[in-house]
């Protein structure tokens with residue numbers, strides 16, 4: 416796979432010459448025209464890091480299942496209840512099989528999404544004075560937010576710094592953050608805390624080393640490996656890499672159903688969690704007057720209330736769909752298109768020879784996924800306001816993302832914002848993101864994010880590149896008439 420190309424190149428001929436592996440993914444073009452035909456209708460979808468897309472076969476399977484069989488509320492012995500339990504348990508087995516997880520060692524807890532999975536861990540993890548929450552700077556807010564639980568219970572919160580220009584995190588930074596320090600860590604305690612990082616960044620597409628899981632374990636940490644952005648185009652083998660907690664949102668893999676995620680967890684690590692409450696479905700026994708309760712001793716202790724029993728079976732279908740296509744083919748296709756997108760973005764120049772694009776994160780395809788963050792620059796090197804790109808790309812029928820993508824650490828790394836100024840700003844208590852952008856003197860309030868997935872084609876990428884050239888080549892950056900930013 417090519418990693419550095421000097422010249423601007425266009426056309427399928429050059430693409431295939433640079434990325435010959437793409438041809439072996441032609442089956443996905445056929446699927447796109449039959450199963451994702453709604454994309455033919457002028458839709459240019461480039462937000463697979465936001466949500467994957469559903470095949471019509473998935474929707475048919477859902478309708479057929481509900482039309483053919485009656486499902487009742489699970490947790491009971493009646494026939495419709497048992498029917499629901501049966502399909503939910505099937506889905507649980509499919510999740511573990513997809514991750515090659517040993518069911519003796521791991522279990523799958525159904526949640527609403529990856530954020531809910533993070534919350535379960537954050538609120539029940541035995542953080543205490545003397546323990547630590549070590550969290551990589553490149554992380555989704557739903558993982559960063561766990562620090563509030565840690566801090567509230569007196570644990571030390573440690574952010575592992577991010578390096579420019581690739582916005583990776585170095586092995587040595589991870590080692591330093593995890594290394595024992597005098598006076599920290601409770602004597603006689605086997606676990607020193609929790610280390611949390613994403614297998615793939617939702618901002619830059621960087622794939623962080625899975626090897627850190629073993630290193631963290633050796634240093635006495637439990638590990639939360641956020642797989643939400645990684646799993647849509649990559650295999651994760653839980654017999655090889657053995658994190659303790661793995662949050663997942665299934666709509667990111669195959670678009671449908673929304674509202675169903677998982678916390679895949681090691682049973683041994685779950686046993687160390689203490690839930691701060693109980694709910695319907697989570698308890699083996701409870702007394703109102705006696706004021707006691709006993710949680711169930713399996714994954715159901717973490718599933719609050721009635722499961723989404725009409726949609727959870729769609730996860731099993733989605734996993735089957737992805738496996739039948741083959742994740743290796745999806746991975747290959749997305750890697751080829753990402754390489755081409757990066758090559759072409761790097762080759763875009765104004766007439767004065769100045770680059771049109773600043774990429775945040777790796778500019779080649781090594782150890783990265785199909786998410787690319789960047790800003791457009793004008794001929795004088797001034798950043799084109801991301802709100803302008805949001806409005807103009809939307810008007811052109813293109814679905815992409817702008818902003819910081821709920822990943823403040825990668826955003827601060829991308830825009831070179833340093834800790835002292837952030838601390839000073841916090842003390843001034845600014846109210847809106849717009850005020851922060853102005854106070855920081857940032858040229859823009861965020862980046863542009865284009866991300867690719869299973870149904871992506873060369874035509875999608877080329878349409879976006881044509882839009883980019885026609886909209887921003889040789890054009891001075893102006894900010895007049897843009898609405899203030901209300902949130903990041």
Ligand SMILES: Cc1ncc(COP(=O)(O)O)c(C=O)c1O
Pocket residue numbers: 464465528529530531555557613615616617641642643644664
């Ligand atoms: C890496 C990563 N982690 C966690 C999340 C949170 O997922 P959800 O919003 O489905 O809870 C996202 C969502 O974009 C993500 O990309």
